[in-house]
Amino acid sequence: MTSLLDSFLIRAALAGIGVAIAAAPLGCFVVWRRMAYFGDATAHAAILGVALSLAFSTSIFAGALVAALVMALTVSALSGRGYAMDTLLGVLAHSALAFGLVAVSFLSGVRIDLMAYLFGDILAVSQTDLAVIWGGTALVLALLWWRWSALLLSSLNQDLAYAAGLNPRREQMVLTVALALVVAVAIKVVGVLLIAALLIIPAATARPFATTPERMGMIAAALGTISSVGGLVLSYHFDTPTGPSIVCVAAVLFTLSSIGSALRHRVARQI
Template sequence: MLDDFVVRGVLAALGTVVATGVLGCFVVWRRMAYFGDAMAHAAVLGVALSLAFSMSIYVGVIITAICIALIFLQLTGAGQTADAALGVLAHSALALGLVIVSLLSGAKLSLSAYLFGNVLSVGTTDLAIIWGGAFVVVGVLWWQWSHLLTATLSPDLAYAAGIDPRRQELLLTILLALVVAVAIKVVGALLITALLIIPASASRQLARTPEGMAVASIIVGTLAAFAGTQASLMFDTPTGPSIVVAAACVFAATTILGRLRA
């Protein structure tokens, strides 16, 4: 019989990979990996501000990540290159977050848990927030699927179809902020981007349609969640990094399989 904290940890990991699996496909298709890193760095600032003002970590991370995303869109709209804007915002947010934590007594240990994740410490309230966030992300993506796909394939085609690509980009950035907040307790700020990119990249070898890739990405993430949690319990390793390592192993296997099929 599994302990309650293990069951909650597995359920939290599953809720996270459901959200990151589908959204990660758009991150891969749009080559937004660096943007995901920027959101993860913004999460560190969000955690620091949450600790400073004694508010919910989830609220602080979501608000901070959305603010960073909006500033990024303003900078790129004003002519700044995307990579330069992301570099400035990501590292500035990370540095400011670390400075704030250094000024707070007793906050360093709390920040460490959010940097590397601690899925086995997830409570029932955390579980409700994680699965609630996952349902919101998947629901919005399902609702806007065709518009998001069109804007991803060709902004010009999107304009011709009456779709505003900038609006779709803003929607994706907001969903990314939500996913970062949901995933921070599971894999930590340093590994959130990995959970977005690795399952989606692995699923490319397993599917021929965008919808199939999204489903395959969730399946890969689910396998990684189970395998990583089991390995963590067996070898007494950090659960979040163990899940990412398991996902990387699946990626390696699908890549080898794709080479053999070619």
């Protein structure tokens, strides 16, 4: 019994670490580009992908990935067409979530734990899920390693990117694909409602203490890992939902980071 308990906890911890490592560097770009709503819209679309996957008896990962990718491409295509970006993202995000929830209600004969997809069910991660999560993480990291300099330059200054012979719109598409991959692998761990939080909070927490973009990504990955493992431990000991517990730990770290940064600046001014 003890070995079985250890086994599912280890799988859960490995799943959380995998998602944290994938989300951290991507979350840095989300913060730099101020794409928080973009992450939300992409994540919310995943629930529609889950419903379609169950309806057609296909892979949940594939359905979530396709739905997230379609949403991200739709947002990119519609941007600058007469609507403010935050308005467009708000409309698409909530519409996708609503249509997804309605679609799930029409699935007769299919037992589905909706809360698991909304808030995650990391304790139910199987070995297959673990392989999918780490496979997706490897793809995201490879994609970002390949295009890191181009993505960074496009994020900092599009004019400089053009001058260097880069196409910022193409780099945006690379980021879009990576974001869809993270959404698809993270849905089992934190659920569609909390994916954006795992993207943004560790990156925002790392920002005051990073002197380079690369260091910010590494610090964010470490903070995301601490949040995942810490949330899992809290969930196990206090019987709380694991996905929200992970985000709560991340939020506490962000608060401590903000306080520490403010105190450091105050001391620096006094000196």
